[in-house]
Amino acid sequence: MKERLLAQGILHADETTLQVLKEPGRAAESKSYLWLYRTGSQGPPIVLYDYQETREGQHPRDFLKGFKGYLQTDGYAGYHNMPDVILCGCWAHLRRKFDEALKGLPARKRATGSRAQEAINQIRQLFDIERQLKRCTPEERLTLRNQRSRKIVEDFHEWLLEIRPGILPKSLLGTAVTYGLNQWENLVRFLEDGRVELDNNRAERSIKPFVIGRKNWLFANTPKGARASATIYSIIETARENRLNPYAYLNHLFEILPNLDSHDDVTLEALLPWNVKLP
Numbered sequence: 001m002k003e004r005l006l007a008q009g010i011l012h013a014d015e016t017t018l019q020v021l022k023e024p025g026r027a028a029e030s031k032s033y034l035w036l037y038r039t040g041s042q043g044p045p046i047v048l049y050d051y052q053e054t055r056e057g058q059h060p061r062d063f064l065k066g067f068k069g070y071l072q073t074d075g076y077a078g079y080h081n082m083p084d085v086i087l088c089g090c091w092a093h094l095r096r097k098f099d100e101a102l103k104g105l106p107a108r109k110r111a112t113g114s115r116a117q118e119a120i121n122q123i124r125q126l127f128d129i130e131r132q133l134k135r136c137t138p139e140e141r142l143t144l145r146n147q148r149s150r151k152i153v154e155d156f157h158e159w160l161l162e163i164r165p166g167i168l169p170k171s172l173l174g175t176a177v178t179y180g181l182n183q184w185e186n187l188v189r190f191l192e193d194g195r196v197e198l199d200n201n202r203a204e205r206s207i208k209p210f211v212i213g214r215k216n217w218l219f220a221n222t223p224k225g226a227r228a229s230a231t232i233y234s235i236i237e238t239a240r241e242n243r244l245n246p247y248a249y250l251n252h253l254f255e256i257l258p259n260l261d262s263h264d265d266v267t268l269e270a271l272l273p274w275n276v277k278l279p
Helices: 002-006 058-063 091-103 107-111 115-132 138-148 150-166 172-182 184-191 201-217 223-241 246-259 265-269
Strands: 010-019 031-039 047-052 069-072 085-088
Touching: 002 031, 010 201, 031 058, 031 201, 031 223, 047 058, 047 223, 085 184, 091 115, 091 172, 115 138, 115 150, 115 172, 138 150, 138 184, 150 172, 150 184, 172 184, 201 223, 223 246
Parallel strands: 010 069, 069 085
Antiparallel strands: 010 031, 031 047
């Protein structure tokens, strides 16, 4: 599954915290991480999880070694400086920051309009256009984006530059504006390739099952258990993405795998979730 993932041209990534009690040389309360890597709208759906002790940028560089293409993230600096990788920003993340700025205002100012609301309205236009382009081919989508979205993006950029001098940098609105301008090069990637999405919600949806599960089981006992959990989540969530019943798919694997040569790529290819049809 990882080999097939690395062969794609568009990937999404995200990460979340994980507590592992018996990590060598670390306190039980230490914060570890589960990294998520998944395919985009092109190719078979593949969702992979990777346990690591830290949030260091070396982890995605190691995991994605050999990948060449676009990587969509939320803007975390740990994904920077990756060879052969073009980073794509997340407009949903930017919109969220302006929404936080809006909620931080007194009710009277929210009701009478604000710069935060103006930003949200401009970003909403881009998402409205994307919904209309959902069934387009990447080529059609790129053409229509340049016809309909580019002007909105350019005007929004000019507006951010215009209002920045009059905003306190550490205010909620200032934080949103700074984030947008710092991420601008990555945010406009969707205008150069129709396969690139407007946001990283695909990754956030895929990491959610782990986050919900963590609320129930709370922690992993050992690093070996954390790695096993990452593997199990990868198989189950990839099966779900390919419209398979995970229980039926696991039964299928357990019945067939013991009698196969695990080094035979041709045989294993037939067992990948997107190649399996179950009754």
